[in-house]
Amino acid sequence: MPRVLEFLGQHAPDVACLQETKCDAQQFPEAELAQAGYRSIHHSGGRWAGVALLVRDGLDVSDPVYGLQGEVAHDEARWVEATIDGVRIASVYVPNGREVDSPTYAEKLTFLEAMAQRAPQLDVIAGDMNVAPSDVDVYDPSVFEGATHVTAAERTRLAAVMQAGGLVDAYRVLHPEPEVGYTWWDYRQGHFHRGMGLRIDLVLVDAEKIAPRLRSVGIDRDFRKGAKPSDHAPLLVAWS
């Protein structure tokens, strides 16, 4: 929470899409966030996962939906969406998948397929996709041979989400390959300070409604530093 409040104070976003809130519904710090000027729309699943939309006071919020039609486990709390000032936006935490022969990998592919079914209803899908779209988004592809996050099956399904929804990868609109924009670094082995990251957190935006209005897309690496950082850094997206 100290880092979240620091983030809200520093960047004053209209909307913050959170993943891995890791608390049950009763524990979600609605009051503390309200004190900071943000309304919470959250789907909380207890010890793991959990997603939320934090909306700055004064913006209109309607039609929240908790969970994703077709996902394997609603209780895992990996998807929440709402309409905010006319923009339909989802915060998502795609299952990690662990290993390609594990049940959670199959669950991950199913989740991505369910996202593609839902994508046409969304203007923005933001969150931890747990998929690196391209080898440029991986510090060393040879390390990930045979691993999750980079398989053709995952990348094909992520591309299908964008195709189905008419969405584009906001970071890549303003920062084409081969520019590197990692959003996650393992806590171990000093990966962050050695530049060993992945770009697995994406903001997908409607190609016609939003992409032409993009003003800036960037990653605030400072939030991966300091006291008790997340292992992810926030991706900041602004449009006019």
Place this chain on the structure above:
DNA sequence: ATGTCACGCATGGCGTGA
């Protein structure tokens, strides 16, 4: 080097899920 992190459990370390 699986070298980090946080948490629940019934501790004083181990399993879990990143």
